[in-house]
Amino acid sequence: MNGFEVEMDSVGDVQAAEATGVSNVDGIGLTRSLPYGRYRMTVSGNGWHARDLVTLEVGKPLALTVVAPTPNQLGELHLQASLATDGLTDFPFGEWEVKGNRGWGTRIVPQPGEIQQDSGDWKTFPTVSDGIDVVAVVVEIAIKRRIKQPSGNHLTWEWRQSSDVGQQPSLKWLVQSDGTVRPLLSVSEQNCQISRPTAWFQNLAPDKEKDSSESERSSHSERLGYHVLTLGSEHQDSAGIELPAGQFQLSNDTIYGRPTPNVLQVIDKKPESTAEQIWLHGVILHESPGWLTRLLGDSWDHDRRGVNKEVDVALDARKEVAIGVGKQAASDDVSKSPRG
Structure with a gap:
């Protein structure tokens, strides 16, 4: 998914941290070193928005694949x-x-x-x-729209109007x-x-x-x-x-x-x-x-x-x-x- 915005914001009693990125043609939206702890991940693009909680563990890189709604399915x-x-x-x-x-x-x-x-x-x-x-x-x-993810869980996406x-x-x-x-x-x-x-x-x-x-x-x-x-x-x-x-x-x-x-x-x-x-x-x-x-x-x-x-x-x-x-x-x- 190209052009999707990715945001990571720390939650709970951990070191405050945040990161943002935009996915490229290869679908990679964010590559960043962050303190370990729990994060609220927000992904948005083509009018669709989804949120999920993810955990970064000490010494364990997180490689997360997110499946987004297919555009123009009307x-x-x-x-x-x-x-x-x-x-x-x-x-x-x-x-x-x-x-x-x-x-x-x-x-x-x-x-x-x-x-x-x-x-x-x-x-x-x-x-x-x-x-x-x-x-x-x-x-x-x-x-x-609920979409099954590679992890086996389902992620709920919400569609919203843009400012235009x-x-x-x-x-x-x-x-x-x-x-x-x-x-x-x-x-x-x-x-x-x-x-x-x-x-x-x-x-x-x-x-x-x-x-x-x-x-x-x-x-x-x-x-x-x-x-x-x-x-x-x-x-x-x-x-x-x-x-x-x-x-x-x-x-x-x-x-x-x-x-x-x-x-x-x-x-x-x-x-x-x-x-x-x-x-x-x-x-x-x-x-x-x-x-x-x-x-x-x-x-x-x-x-x-x-x-x-x-x-x-x-x-x-x-x-x-x-x-x-x-x-x-x-x-x-x-x-x-x-x-x-």
């Missing part, structure tokens, strides 16, 4: 938009930010079934039936309830004060019944948070993404709602380009992803980071994955035509 992941908003009719969109002694914090959206018990605090936040015209989730893709994202397929996608699927290029967290009484976000607006000084203090202790999303080209109903073949983990921890023009007037912010859109989202507990389960279904696993699904994308094959429970969609491997 498969195709198809994300199918299948979101139905029926289970989100009472979900409040928008970040309710509150100023405390140590800075700003964000209130957590109650779990399904608890909204009605929340003393009406969220009742003027936009919902699917009033103020939100489209719901979306963010699907983030992580790719791994524009030349590579996106690993984050916005899947919408209207069937639109778009690459999510960036997210900018913004906020605004609700400076006047309005039908929306009444708990964040000044209280008419308070005197002006008390009202001003109240209005500056709470504010609305929202996100400005920079999006790529639109795909309708599904998007085919050509990526290195391997084991894919699809994860999600965010539910977005696109505000109607009336709600946007309250936010009083205009995107700087046509690629940018303002979306609202509510902060939910990842440990109890009841809202996400309503959108994505029970086939997704969940942990403290959100919900996720693992799928295998084979070489020169297509894997179709339905995002949502609104439609019945197949999830099969389909052979692709040979590449030219």
Whole structure:
């Protein structure tokens, strides 16, 4: 493997040492004398990265051969938009930010079934039936490949985008309830004060019944948070993404709602380009992803980071994955035509 970067960093209670190198046409990446002890070895190239622990013993040279993923082994992941908003009719969109002694914090959206018990605090936040015209989730893709090494052990490689994202397929996608699927290029967290009484976000607006000084203090202790999303080209109903073949983990921890023009007037912010859109989202507990389960279904696993699904994308094959429970969609491997 030519052009792979190799890094060695000592770990533990040993003499601090590090070394770096780049493999040549013969595949030799590092030839160096180092103090004995344990080292964290990092190897990266062609977008793939792997880490392992190795031990240098006294008087024993270490000749280590690492087998890396073969370049240009690609498969195709198809994300199918299948979101139905029926289970989100009472979900409040928008970040309710509150100023405390140590800075700003964000209130957590109650779990399904608890909204009605929340003393009406969220009742003027936009919902699917009033103020939100489209719901979306963010699907983030992580790719791994386990490769058997000459030692008999397996090394797990992870594929990542380079800094030149524009030349590579996106690993984050916005899947919408209207069937639109778009690459999510960036997210900018913004906020605004609700400076006047309005039908929306009444708990964040000044209280008419308070005197002006008390009202001003109240209005500056709470504010609305929202996100400005920079999006790529639109795909309708599904998007085919050509990526290195391997084991894919699809994860999600965010539910977005696109505000109607009336709600946007309250936010009083205009995107700087046509690629940018303002979306609202509510902060939910990842440990109890009841809202996400309503959108994505029970086939997704969940942990403290959100919900996720693992799928295998084979070489020169297509894997179709339905995002949502609104439609019945197949999830099969389909052979692709040979590449030219």
